[in-house]
Structures are given as C-alpha cells and as structure tokens.
Amino acid sequence: MLRIHELDPRFKDDLAREPGCQHLLRCFSCGVCTATCPVSEIEPEFSPSLIIRRILYGMKKELLASPALWYCARCANCSFQCPQDVRFMDIVRGLRTMAVREEFVSPEHAARLEEAERLVQELRRRLIRAILEKTDGDLDPKDALSKLLQESEKT
Numbered sequence: 001m002l003r004i005h006e007l008d009p010r011f012k013d014d015l016a017r018e019p020g021c022q023h024l025l026r027c028f029s030c031g032v033c034t035a036t037c038p039v040s041e042i043e044p045e046f047s048p049s050l051i052i053r054r055i056l057y058g059m060k061k062e063l064l065a066s067p068a069l070w071y072c073a074r075c076a077n078c079s080f081q082c083p084q085d086v087r088f089m090d091i092v093r094g095l096r097t098m099a100v101r102e103e104f105v106s107p108e109h110a111a112r113l114e115e116a117e118r119l120v121q122e123l124r125r126r127l128i129r130a131i132l133e134k135t136d137g138d139l140d141p142k143d144a145l146s147k148l149l150q151e152s153e154k155t
C-alpha cells in the first residue's frame, strides 16, 4: 500500500517542464484518452487517464518503475482526441526520459525497449502483408501471427 510520505508533490511540476508536457495540468479526467487507446483495450492496467491522475497525486516512484510506462504504442489517438490538448503521448515520452535520467531504467534497457517497439512495427507490417496477399480472404489473423512468430524463431 502506498504511504503518504512516498508521494512527491513536485512530480507534476517537474514533469510539466519536460518538452511537450506543459499542458499536463489541463487534464480534467474525462477519460476520452483511455477510451480511444488501443493498448488500454487489450491491457486494462494501462490507462492514460489513470496515469495522469497518478502523476497529479505525485506517485512518482510507482509510475517511473512501472512496466506499463513502456506499453504505449505511440499511435497518438489520445493526443488527437483530448478536448484539453493535454498531449498524453508526449507525457509518456517525458516519463520515459525521467525514468532513464533518474535510473529507474538503464539507458541500455531503454534502447532494448525501443528496439522491441521497432520489431513490433515490423511484425505488424508483415502480418498485414500476409493477410492482404491471401486473396481468397481465407487466412485467420491469429493463424497468420502464429506462423510469422514460428518463422521468426527459426531466423
């Protein structure tokens, strides 16, 4: 359980000074970002609006050490849909920068996570191609994904 002395009241102001994070305090918790986030749809633990609330509460350690910080797929849905122009995608970037700078994550680990994101994009491209190339439309996306994963294990 989180104790009050573990909260950092300066966290939101420190984060708001990171590039692109200056609109953080405009958030009024409408939840639109979470409702439009494709990662939240498959991973309920990742909720942009909840992350912003935790920032405002000062839950610095919990957020910067959380694996969820690296789940964002940088699709920008949240930034486009936010009525307050909070730009959550930039806030994720600011949190990641802080996590590395304050040694919650090593630079080497951060580089590996970035590389993992690049690989996911490559897998996505190959999956879409495999489905499009099957002109009779008879290819289950889950089967196609399993096949691609098996192939990548061999390489």
Ligand code: SF4
Binding pocket: 026, 027, 028, 029, 030, 031, 032, 033, 034, 048, 049, 052, 081, 082, 083, 084, 085, 086, 087, 088
């Ligand atoms: S959509 Fe914008 S205002 Fe609404 S919860 Fe998300 S960040 Fe806050």
Ligand code: SF4
Binding pocket: 033, 036, 037, 038, 039, 040, 048, 071, 072, 073, 074, 075, 076, 077, 078, 079, 088, 089
């Ligand atoms: S940019 Fe990240 S947080 Fe925003 S909608 Fe896309 S995956 Fe979700």
